[in-house]
Amino acid sequence: MPISKNFSQRLYPDLRSIAEHFGTPFHIYDEQGIRDTGLQLQQAFAQVKGFREYYAVKALPNPSILRIMADLGFGFDCSSIAELQLAREVGARGEDIMFTSNNTSPEEFIAAQAQGGCIVNLDDIGLIDKMPQMPEQVCFRYNPGTARSGNSIIGVPEEAKYGLTHEQIFVAFEKAQARGAKRFGLHTMLASNERNADYMVQTTQMLLELVAEVGAALNIEFDFINIGGGLGIPYHPDEKVFDVEQLGRETHALLQTFAAEHGYQPKLYMESGRYITGPHGVLVTQALNRKEIYRTYIGVDACMSALMRPGMYNAYHHIDVLDKASGPDDEVVDVVGSLCENNDKFAIQRALPPIVDGDLLIIHDTGAHGHAMGFNYNGKLRPQELLLKADGSVERIRRAETLDDYFATLRFEPEAWSAS
Template sequence: MKNMPVNSEELTHSTKKFPINFKELEQIISKYPTPFYIYDEKAIRENIRRLYKAFSWNTGFREYFAVKSAPNPFILNAFKEEHCGVDCASLTELILADSCGFSGDDIMFTSNVTTKEEFMKAKSLDAIINLDDYSHIDYLQNCAGIPELVCLRLNPDCTITYQDNIILDYKNYKFGFTEDAFIEGIKLLKTKGARRFGLHCQFGSHRREAEYFGDNARLVFKKAVEISTLAGITLEFINLAGGIGIPYKEDSPADIEAISWHIKAAYDEVLGTAGLTSLPLYLELGIFMTGPYGYFVSSVLHVKETVKTFLGLDASTNCFMSPLRYSNYYHITAAGKEKEEPNQVYDITGALCENRDKFAIDYHLPRMKPGDVLIFHDAGAYTYAHSHNFNGKLRPAELLLCTDGSVKQIRRAESTADYFATLDYPIKSR
């Protein structure tokens, strides 16, 4: 059970807040029964603006929101209205981006093990195609043709450490070109008509320390200078991808202004010396952009007293599997009981035929009863996107707390008809 969040004693006096009061939440639940996700649109937009302000020193800076983290068009539309692009990795994500009106350099297509259909769709949208491997050059040419602008994904073939911990092990990394292959790839692409080039390199991995991002950006910038010199090109942009994390526990959130300052110091030091200070920087942030501004809401269905006390929810980890899949702690609020003493200890579970179907172990809450509501914080990214249908369990609804304070459904809950829809077999109705 090492991947489970263990207890909440150290977080008894949490400052994490839910943007809706209990009475309003009850009204929402009366219309949209639990379980559901709800996202705070105003907070998301404010975070986007803060990011752009922090990087305003870099002409051409742009955030390409990672569609995979929150693949809902209502979320994507907010990013579009705030002048962001989108980072897509599959055919369906490209279709979603197209449906929201993204096209051309609004789309960064960062894929791997890519199909011809995906390359053809990306090319038809004039997306920036970010190649993952030297062999993909001929493959792209044969199925879609080589565009004038091509980005290449770099594997710097090293191990990134921070405070004696390995953060990124590029020597066991499935993504990207080696530096030599990157240079040879540019040479080959030139013969096939490409004239403009971008460099993509993942520089983070759910870290929040500003110095860490400055150090890693410096490494990427040095590689960019080497490649530009050896390949005889001037890069159009550097895409630092993602990796800025969020605080699941009550510690300091990432200081985006400080992160930007450290990246700027590395930018000026390395790219400035090389005369490349007009180079735009791109990011492909996901969890940093929406993670803290989404919530998973579920109700207590049963309280079971056996070897331990179990709270059985009306949702299972198929709906919200992050507490099971990752080692992240998720703070939980007992709605309407925020001022009560958390003097009871519970394992919080779902209904899957799987003992690891637990949202939390030995979690301290006030005394709970069937019908009480739990709110899981920091559930705005890589949550609904990871949901699944094991045991025939269905995915929940998604709601949006709009900037005007209203709430609307932006994805309905699945039905049994949805679950059976792809079967070529006559299924009885209820």
Template sequence: MDLNIKVNEKNHLDIGGADAVDIAEEFGTPTYVIDENRIRDNYNRFYSAFSKYYPDFKVFYACKANTNLAVMKILESEGCCIDAVSPGEVYTAKKLGFDGQRILFTGNNITNEELKFVHEEGAVLNIDSVSALNRLAKIIDPEGVKISFRVNPMVGAGHHDHCITGGVMSKFGIMDSEASEVYQQAKDLGFNPVGMHSHIGSGILDPEPFKLAIESTMDIAGKVHQDVGIDFEFVDFGGGVGIPYTPEEKIVDLDKFAEVNIGLFKEKLEEFDMGSPTMYLEPGRFLVGDASVLLVTVNSVKQSYRKFIGVDAGFHTLLRPAMYDSYHHIVDASKMDAPNTQEVDIAGNVCESGDLFARDRPMPDVEEGDVLGIMNAGAYGFTMSSNYNSRPLASEILVTDGKCQIVRERQSFEDLYAQQIIPDHLK
């Protein structure tokens, strides 16, 4: 088991050298606590594993996982690039010092205004459809503009059906059968297509699906290279490398993952005489998922037909358990050495029956006032949170070598309605 769980001398949960109970007392709950050093370590382990086997390699952080400014700035300082899926993410990346060539924009169902904005910001556009290609050609001067295309490799994988992004049911990318025609069309319009992108899903712990995706994508790229004469500057295989969420899951063997998949990549480059394009990968969850803990406080212990541990957060704070039926390991941060004595349901404070963080979860004798740590909450945690039930958004705390600082203030009730206007006739 490697869930990045550490315990200090008080038998409290340790997050980056800081005491979780002390954090909860100082900053309140619910709050996301981010371990800066863990993010840096995750990035460097990922980059080193792949660049060892193929030096012309770049990491593009899939920032939809966590767009906290401090998180993105940490990765910017490490030399990471950005995978953006919305104009807002492009804007955020530029604000933090990522220049356009370090941003690859892969949108879907994008408007003309958004296409123009992303182009003017200097990001590289990764086109998802023929429609977007034709519309882009009409709203900018396409002559010499470097673009890429997202292709559907007809391989899908992931921890939930909603996270599988390849195959016949996927809304993403151009069809493999039309790739050569579309690249030729782009050239005829004046564009300079230099890249190919694919993505098969999220939360993948097994290198085998990635191997299938690389094989399929490289076969498509090889055909385009031969048919259209495209000399690819890069081939991007997306993200999706997972992390263990349950105690039984094992962490990805990155070295094996890299060796197997880059070996196949090199074989395909040689097979199609494609030279040495840069290899891109787009990890999101792997870089930030286990670097954050959501701290909550137990406000109710209720024995009903079942035993419920009620906490001061809900699916508006962490949506994954309700949306994907995702498992997040939960610890009693106040007494880490206490043995499990019962099975309980850990429930949130939203007025919905589905607002549960866990069913039948083994836990110690949890008491009201205890601080619980919901582990591995750094990816798709805060970014998917909402104001449902008129609940203010949680705060975020960054821990650097044991020192804590606020990197996102908790919302107030006033913040909930700051952008709303009551018409004069209703006043």
């Protein structure tokens, strides 16, 4: 859907000057909007004892953004050594970090348990014996298989590579106990960009039921449940926002019922990424060319390497043309980049105001899984990132890639091997 009115009012009056100063293309993020959404999430779960958001670093892995998350009191959900390092660079330590990887290497386990460790969330029962040292606190990721549905982005659970089966969960916690674990968590992640609060409430209920089963079987109490991320945002103008207040209210009721029945209440964690930053970023790109063949194509100076979602998922991202309003003169066009791929399109048969070379196009909702999913096919270089700060100033928070960056891995000391 269109970005918030507050974001556009903060950005659009100065956008041409910002573009002239920094050059295009660029992703720009709205600090105030991010903070407002973070506070809204916290307020929705204010009654839930022990609630904590672990921001999904993969959504927007930039230290300037992560410092905002740390300032809000959020932890960090990490899935690689690089993400662990990013979280630690902004001050995260110990239980501020949830490390959820899959097909995890020994090097990743060592990194996860360094610098005071973190909460290790194991994705596979086979990883228990591969950990160099079993931490005191351990979590397992649950995959309910056919018991639950997924969605088009993450797939149906029984086809997903993630998590342990219902039967494996019991064995896993028992094995972890035998290796010395004393504190336990249970995690799942079943859907991506889910806008139905009922689905996430059902996920909470599912985890609490399993916690009760495992607790009774193994005589353990759980420190926390983690209902994962996947809270969605409305990309289309006619879609509704996720009802986070409903999720907070109904989750609180479920936890209270659990506490009454079992004499304790596990803390509640989640790992939203897109919900926190997605609506608060845009990709700004300049029109370079107009091509008239069987369709009208508007070529811009960004390409799929700066925003993969439309080409990868056929995802819709709303587009504004700066200083031009939609009306009866709108033209139906494809907005395309310069990549040698036919799916290098930001919009397909989209009605937009007439566009001429030099116009600025604002592609909405790129604050998550935008720059982060960039790549270098065709030798294309990823763009810079900017932050519209709460005081109205704009700061570059990541420079654009250069040809020196691209060729850096081709410059190394020669090394070879041959059979003796």
